[in-house]
Amino acid sequence: MGKVIEPRFEAAAGQLRAAGLRTTRQRLMLAEILFSQGHRHVTAESLFTEAAERGARLSLATVYNCLHQFTAVGLLRMVTVDAGRAYFDTNLSPHHHFYYERSGELRDIPEAEIAVARLPAAPEGAKIARVDVILRLQD
Amino acid sequence: MGKVIEPRFEAAAGQLRAAGLRTTRQRLMLAEILFSQGHRHVTAESLFTEAAERGARLSLATVYNCLHQFTAVGLLRMVTVDAGRAYFDTNLSPHHHFYYERSGELRDIPEAEIAVARLPAAPEGAKIARVDVILRLQD
DNA sequence: CGCAGATTTTAGAATGATTCTAACATAGCT
DNA sequence: AGCTATGTTAGAATCATTCTAAAATCTGCG
Numbered sequence: 001m002g003k004v005i006e007p008r009f010e011a012a013a014g015q016l017r018a019a020g021l022r023t024t025r026q027r028l029m030l031a032e033i034l035f036s037q038g039h040r041h042v043t044a045e046s047l048f049t050e051a052a053e054r055g056a057r058l059s060l061a062t063v064y065n066c067l068h069q070f071t072a073v074g075l076l077r078m079v080t081v082d083a084g085r086a087y088f089d090t091n092l093s094p095h096h097h098f099y100y101e102r103s104g105e106l107r108d109i110p111e112a113e114i115a116v117a118r119l120p121a122a123p124e125g126a127k128i129a130r131v132d133v134i135l136r137l138q139d
Numbered sequence: 140m141g142k143v144i145e146p147r148f149e150a151a152a153g154q155l156r157a158a159g160l161r162t163t164r165q166r167l168m169l170a171e172i173l174f175s176q177g178h179r180h181v182t183a184e185s186l187f188t189e190a191a192e193r194g195a196r197l198s199l200a201t202v203y204n205c206l207h208q209f210t211a212v213g214l215l216r217m218v219t220v221d222a223g224r225a226y227f228d229t230n231l232s233p234h235h236h237f238y239y240e241r242s243g244e245l246r247d248i249p250e251a252e253i254a255v256a257r258l259p260a261a262p263e264g265a266k267i268a269r270v271d272v273i274l275r276l277q278d
Numbered sequence: 279c280g281c282a283g284a285t286t287t288t289a290g291a292a293t294g295a296t297t298c299t300a301a302c303a304t305a306g307c308t
Numbered sequence: 309a310g311c312t313a314t315g316t317t318a319g320a321a322t323c324a325t326t327c328t329a330a331a332a333t334c335t336g337c338g
Contacts, residue, residue: 022334024286044324059288064325083217083225084296085324098262107262115256116272120248123237126276133255133272137265161305163315183295198317203296223325224295 011036019073026058030066034076039091041079041106042067047088081106081134096133109135150175158212165197169205173215178230180218180245181206186227220245220273235272248274 005013005023012031013023021027029051034040042050048063067088070076079087081099087106096109114133122128144152144162151170152162160166168190173179181189187202206227209215218226220238226245235253237246253272261267 022285024333026287061289061326062287065287078222080222081219083219083222086222098265100265101268109259113257113259117254117256118252119274120252122274122276123246126237126239126278128274129240129277130275131272132275133270135258135261135267136269136271137261138268139265161314163305165316200297200318201316204316 008032015075019075021069021073026056026062027066029054029056029058030063031070031075034070034090039089039108041087041089043085043087045085079106080132096135098135098137100137100139102139109133147171154214158214160208160212165195165201166205168193168195168197169202170209170214173209173229178228178247180226180228182224182226184224218245219271235274237274237276239276241278
């Protein structure tokens, strides 16, 4: 018998199943936090804290595991703007980022607002997996 | 009486002095490695190893110190492509990067080869300090 | 339902990059 | 040479992240 899923986790459960991931208590909570309130940027630490504030019982290691699993199945995108910690973005459509160097805040820039007009060919034997544009901000 | 500077360090000494940095044995060696052979991309670890191979006696902490000082005075630029370690680039002119995700190799793309046509305005109270374009490569 | 086997979670240790500390050494001026 | 600010260093400390091995949980099946 499948276990009972609280109504507020229905959507998250659907997303996890569609991605081929088991619906564990921890993953449901994290998915709910990540995917039920518009696009978000989180770090492992920030997500862990947020989950803890909501009363979730899970370990930091699980947050790392889930962030990587979600990324692997295409539910998240990793964003590298700071040598030191990884950010994860729930916005999967092509877009770019403002990065506030002082605060560490990350903000989406819709794709239409930046035009990368010409791209060089990828070097022999390689292919371009992704184009990242980061506008670094100071105040 | 100023100390004697070996001829091969003359150029490096000039650059350090021009930047307002004292010419210590360690800085001379690092500057020589960094600035005497065209543009380079290094990490603290790679630079430390290279200096050690050349017989330099210095500590890793000094490499970190120097990389940051050189960056602060505008002799280097920090490049963030990997959450985990910082790269430093001796190429100070505007340009972008190919990043081989598999090997960690970084390669310059001349500015002329990429055109970032339109930029959004910086958000209220902030200004755009830098535009980074990274083409991530897989093989 | 109730179990077996596979997958997950977890605490804690381990790792890797980087920074800090506070003692020692040196550069640059007089 | 001698003074003093600056630079270097070993080693400890910190931070983000990954690993490990054991305990917990999930899912399919009888």
